[in-house]
Amino acid sequence: MPSSRILPEFELLLPESVAEAVKMLKKHKADATIMAGGTDVIVSGTQGFITPYVISLSKIKGIDTVKFSKTGGLRIGAMATLQKVADDKDVQKMYPALFKSAAINGTPQIRNMGTVVGNVLRASPSGDCACALLAIGAKIVFEGPRGKREVSIDDFFIDYKKTARKVDELAVEIKVPAPKKGEVSAFNRITRTTLDLSKINAAVSLVVEKGVCKSARIAMGAVAPKTIRLTDTEKLLKGQKITGSILEAIVASVVGQISPIDDVRSTADYRNQVSPVLLRRTIEEAIA
Amino acid sequence: MSKHPITLTINGQEYNLYVADHHTLLQVMRDQLDLTEVKYGCGRGECGACSVLVDDEKEASGRKAIDSCLALAVTMDGKKITTSRGLGENGQLNSVQQAFVEESGIQCGFCTPGMVVKATSLLEKNPNATEEEIRFGLEGNICRCTGYVKIVDSIKKAQKVINKK
Numbered sequence: 001m002p003s004s005r006i007l008p009e010f011e012l013l014l015p016e017s018v019a020e021a022v023k024m025l026k027k028h029k030a031d032a033t034i035m036a037g038g039t040d041v042i043v044s045g046t047q048g049f050i051t052p053y054v055i056s057l058s059k060i061k062g063i064d065t066v067k068f069s070k071t072g073g074l075r076i077g078a079m080a081t082l083q084k085v086a087d088d089k090d091v092q093k094m095y096p097a098l099f100k101s102a103a104i105n106g107t108p109q110i111r112n113m114g115t116v117v118g119n120v121l122r123a124s125p126s127g128d129c130a131c132a133l134l135a136i137g138a139k140i141v142f143e144g145p146r147g148k149r150e151v152s153i154d155d156f157f158i159d160y161k162k163t164a165r166k167v168d169e170l171a172v173e174i175k176v177p178a179p180k181k182g183e184v185s186a187f188n189r190i191t192r193t194t195l196d197l198s199k200i201n202a203a204v205s206l207v208v209e210k211g212v213c214k215s216a217r218i219a220m221g222a223v224a225p226k227t228i229r230l231t232d233t234e235k236l237l238k239g240q241k242i243t244g245s246i247l248e249a250i251v252a253s254v255v256g257q258i259s260p261i262d263d264v265r266s267t268a269d270y271r272n273q274v275s276p277v278l279l280r281r282t283i284e285e286a287i288a
Numbered sequence: 289m290s291k292h293p294i295t296l297t298i299n300g301q302e303y304n305l306y307v308a309d310h311h312t313l314l315q316v317m318r319d320q321l322d323l324t325e326v327k328y329g330c331g332r333g334e335c336g337a338c339s340v341l342v343d344d345e346k347e348a349s350g351r352k353a354i355d356s357c358l359a360l361a362v363t364m365d366g367k368k369i370t371t372s373r374g375l376g377e378n379g380q381l382n383s384v385q386q387a388f389v390e391e392s393g394i395q396c397g398f399c400t401p402g403m404v405v406k407a408t409s410l411l412e413k414n415p416n417a418t419e420e421e422i423r424f425g426l427e428g429n430i431c432r433c434t435g436y437v438k439i440v441d442s443i444k445k446a447q448k449v450i451n452k453k
Contacts, residue, residue: 005328005331006310006315007310007311007312008310009289009290009308009309009310010290010309010310011290011309012290012292012309012310012360012362012363014292014362014363035360037358038358038359038360038363039333039355039358042312042332042357042358042359042360043332043333043358045310046331046332054309054360056360056362056363058363083352084346106333106428107333107334107336107355107427107428107429108353108406108410108424108425108427108428109333109336109339109353109354109355109358109406109428110333110355110358110428112352112353112354113333113354113355113358113359194427195333195334195427195428
């Protein structure tokens with residue numbers, strides 16, 4: 001039995017550039033874990049899950065930035081902490097769902113260490129930033145031995161902790177498009193205590209013109225093996241005024257699209273009953 | 289076992305160390321340097337007993353609170369770190385520590401080193417924090433004795449003292 005107090009041994013690699021990190025990944029492939037903030041890598045390490053090599057991004061300069069421009073949208077570097085994203089004025093103003101998912105993630109200490117990109121790349125079905133970014137829409141930028149590649153977040157989550165990242169690729173940043181005219185978003189989650197992982201989370205991004213929903217992206221987490229989009233619900237919303245009867249149809253549409261399980265945090269039963277309510281509230285919050 | 293040479297400045301003192309790759313900052317401080325004021329509570333970032341301040345030039349206060357159980361010592365190379373022992377100057381308690389004594393914000397004392405570190409950082413970042421903001425800022429620090437009321441009272445008292453200065 002591994003000790004829960006002491007990490008198993010591994011070799012720590014400290015690349016000073018993205019190119020150097022990619023070279024290390026090319027050599028060690030699945031034998032290497034990429035570590036940004038470390039808040040997940042170390043916790044799973046104390047539970048015995050660690051690879052022979054850990055590649056820390058801590059010495060790579062210039063990848064901890066959060067930048068917004070009207071043409072380029074928002075760009076979040078691989079080492080940008082949750083707190084840095086939550087403190088960013090542009091994020092607060094233009095991406096309420098992303099802001100909230102970062103601002104309430106973990107604890108203040110964890111937010112000072114953990115990163116938004118790490119939250120997405122870990123691909124836990126309960127990842128809060130992952131849920132918010134799936135709703136808003138984003139691209140993950142990878143660097144690998146074959147060069148640069150961008151993957152839409154829609155194609156990124158494949159199955160439980162399985163993603164479209166190739167073993168020798170490093171996620172260097174996440175790009176989020178600038179909000180469209182009339183775009184609103186919201187994020188909510190249910191946890192027992194604030195630092196718990198979500199029992200259920202939900203995020204919506206809607207383009208609303210004169211009360212009519214022009215397009216919708218809806219994401220939920222911890223209700224399936226991966227963070228998912230509720231495309232049936234999105235279709236229900238499109239072209240409609242968001243009124244009581246539409247909200248009822250939305251509530252009724254949720255259970256058929258999710259496949260929750262019983263685990264330490266909650267039960268399938270609870271998740272089936274509460275998910276529709278959480279989603280309705282999140283939509284109401286977005287358009288309020 | 290793979291090791292790296294690193295330099296840490298803890299509470300103003302420089303340490304040149306040779307540390308194992310898989311050792312956390314907490315482990316190195318407690319086991320190699322005998323800085324046992326930094327407590328091991330949960331080892332997974334939930335309780336905050338191991339909180340320390342790390343210098344960060346991008347923060348307005350120049351430093352921020354982290355959980356030392358979640359940081360590998362090697363990745364902290366070159367950093368300036370402050371534990372509860374280093375909060376005060378010239379052997380004096382800082383305003384937060386003094387207020388914890390006066391307001392009985394301490395019972396068993398195990399969470400206290402992390403609590404005063406986080407509270408100091410909280411007031412550095414937001415000197416006019418409301419009670420709600422103080423409680424939100426303490427979400428990463430668990431106390432199993434006080435029920436938090438006395439802790440929040442202590443921080444409010446410290447806030448008054450600091451803002452008068």
